Amino acid sequence: MVWTKKDLLGLEYLTQEEIEIILDTAESFKEVSTREIKKVPALRGKTAVNLFYEPSTRTRVSFEVAAKRLSADVINISTETSSVRKGETLIDTGKNIQALKADIIIMRHNCSGAANMLARALDISVVNAGDGWHEHPTQALLDMFTLKEKLGKIKGINVAIVGDISHSRVARSNIWGLTKLGANVTLCAPEILIPTGIELTGVKTSSNIDEVLKKADAVNVLRMQFERDEGTAFPEQWDYYRRFGITEERLAKAKKDIVVMHPGPINRGIEMSSEVADGANSVILEQVTNGIAVRMAVLFLVSQAREAKK
Amino acid sequence: MKEKAKILDQEGINRAIMRIAHEIIEKNKGTVGLCIVGIRNRGVYLAQRIAECIKKIENVDVATGALDITLYRDDLALASGQPLVRKTEIDFDINDQNLVLVDDVLYTGRTIRAALDALIDFGRPKSIQLAVLVDRGHRELPIRADFVGKNIPTSNKESVEVKLEEVDGADEVVIVEKSGTCGKGTPC
Numbered sequence: 001m002v003w004t005k006k007d008l009l010g011l012e013y014l015t016q017e018e019i020e021i022i023l024d025t026a027e028s029f030k031e032v033s034t035r036e037i038k039k040v041p042a043l044r045g046k047t048a049v050n051l052f053y054e055p056s057t058r059t060r061v062s063f064e065v066a067a068k069r070l071s072a073d074v075i076n077i078s079t080e081t082s083s084v085r086k087g088e089t090l091i092d093t094g095k096n097i098q099a100l101k102a103d104i105i106i107m108r109h110n111c112s113g114a115a116n117m118l119a120r121a122l123d124i125s126v127v128n129a130g131d132g133w134h135e136h137p138t139q140a141l142l143d144m145f146t147l148k149e150k151l152g153k154i155k156g157i158n159v160a161i162v163g164d165i166s167h168s169r170v171a172r173s174n175i176w177g178l179t180k181l182g183a184n185v186t187l188c189a190p191e192i193l194i195p196t197g198i199e200l201t202g203v204k205t206s207s208n209i210d211e212v213l214k215k216a217d218a219v220n221v222l223r224m225q226f227e228r229d230e231g232t233a234f235p236e237q238w239d240y241y242r243r244f245g246i247t248e249e250r251l252a253k254a255k256k257d258i259v260v261m262h263p264g265p266i267n268r269g270i271e272m273s274s275e276v277a278d279g280a281n282s283v284i285l286e287q288v289t290n291g292i293a294v295r296m297a298v299l300f301l302v303s304q305a306r307e308a309k310k
Numbered sequence: 311m312k313e314k315a316k317i318l319d320q321e322g323i324n325r326a327i328m329r330i331a332h333e334i335i336e337k338n339k340g341t342v343g344l345c346i347v348g349i350r351n352r353g354v355y356l357a358q359r360i361a362e363c364i365k366k367i368e369n370v371d372v373a374t375g376a377l378d379i380t381l382y383r384d385d386l387a388l389a390s391g392q393p394l395v396r397k398t399e400i401d402f403d404i405n406d407q408n409l410v411l412v413d414d415v416l417y418t419g420r421t422i423r424a425a426l427d428a429l430i431d432f433g434r435p436k437s438i439q440l441a442v443l444v445d446r447g448h449r450e451l452p453i454r455a456d457f458v459g460k461n462i463p464t465s466n467k468e469s470v471e472v473k474l475e476e477v478d479g480a481d482e483v484v485i486v487e488k489s490g491t492c493g494k495g496t497p498c
Contacts (some may be wrong), residue, residue: 028378028395037431042381070381300395304386 003301006309007119007126010135011176019177023145025297026290032069033292042300043072047102050076051093052129053084053109058264058288059129059139063106066295075102090114091121098124103303107131112169125302130169138298139263140173142291144181146283147218149290150259155182160212162188162244163222163271164234166195170263171222175201188212189244190235209244210253218259221246221271237270246272251281259283312487317462317470320481323443326459327356330441331363333457338408343436345373345407349425350396352414353377355476356443360412375400377411382424398428405433410457414472416442419453444483446470 048067112132119126130136185203348357441457
């Protein structure tokens with residue numbers, strides 16, 4: 001089994017084996033970041049372009065670090081200061097980047113499906129760094145990598161995803177990936193933030209956080225995206241914390257070794273308490289470290305696949 | 311792949327490894343500051359076996375590690391199929407050590423070139439020495455081995471296959487008529 005895709009667009013489009021190739025490759029890459037010289041020459045002479053239509057620090061920097069540790073050259077394009085402001089279309093921007101002989105575009109976009117559209121129009125690799133409410137595949141991959149590291153396996157574990165499922169591409173990618181690898185997924189949120197029909201993907205839903213936590217081996221706490229609040233769907237912040245916030249009291253009734261994850265940035269005192277965020281069960285910063293290894297694996301695999309097709 | 315000749319059997323391999331272990335100790339005047347790093351895949355097991363022999367001779371444990379050179383290959387862009395990236399595990403300091411690099415077959419020398427680049431990223435050993443089970447000639451780079459189990463003159467149409475118990479279920483070295491493109495008989 002080898003990786004043959006020039007792009008990474010979402011976990012929906014990958015098989016179980018393909019997801020496992022990425023996770024296994026990432027395991028090998030993790031060691032590189034522990035060296036004194038944190039660099040390998042695998043992508044020397046390749047150019048990766050970070051094309052971000054939405055503000056992002058951690059994902060963009062993580063991709064940049066990953067590409068640099070593989071010796072690729074990295075160019076950051078912020079759409080605030082580019083021709084996008086003059087009305088250039090996404091495809092035109094992509095084709096211009098391709099004409100510059102770049103090898104990989106890493107894109108974040110506010111429209112669902114933007115990465116898929118760009119990938120179809122270009123010969124170079126496209127890596128989805130988050131598109132609208134659709135997918136954020138590398139975040140889910142690093143979540144799964146961390147789970148595998150902490151719990152030894154994915155198959156059969158109980159994972160709770162808590163928070164604003166409706167607006168979350170992180171949740172969607174996690175659902176695709178975790179169910180493909182055989183985990184039992186339960187979504188927990190106020191009913192209004194759980195999309196109708198989501199059970200069809202094979203997950204359970206609940207609005208009772210205490211019941212969900214009792215069974216969970218891991219809880220992935222999503223950020224409440226209040227910036228997406230259009231004034232109707234969201235509960236009050238204090239009310240959300242009271243009903244769904246992960247606190248020490250709630251955690252005391254959960255499994256002792258429950259793994260607490262958060263994709264960041266954390267709203268302390270809204271999704272979880274500070275004590276939990278910094279507590280013994282939290283692996284939030286390890287997720288950040290693992291994100292580099294996973295993104296190195298993705299960048300390496302997509303460029304190898306493209307070389308093979310030449 | 312057609313097997314042409316068996317060069318070493320299990321006993322032959324054991325004797326060669328034992329002799330290499332003696333030579334390593336002799337050249338380095340003991341085992342102080344000595345470490346052994348095997349190149350994935352089969353070099354790792356050979357490195358462990360050499361360390362076991364040194365343990366028998368000197369009753370000293372020598373640090374061993376594993377090196378994956380995939381990311382340093384000079385033909386990474388041309389590699390047919392997809393090279394599998396495996397873990398490098400060197401959990402000791404190689405600075406100022408006499409480091410013995412171990413591989414199964416020495417052929418073009420390109421693997422060793424990549425391994426040297428990789429090792430230098432881990433530190434500055436006092437010396438790097440090379441031990442191989444088989445030297446089959448046909449070098450494309452100015453590289454030679456310090457310790458050789460067996461010199462086997464070969465043609466480029468042939469391939470030398472080292473099989474080890476740990477990977478292949480049996481110990482032997484054979485020459486086969488080549489059908490694939492990879493010189494060492496391992497999948498590229």
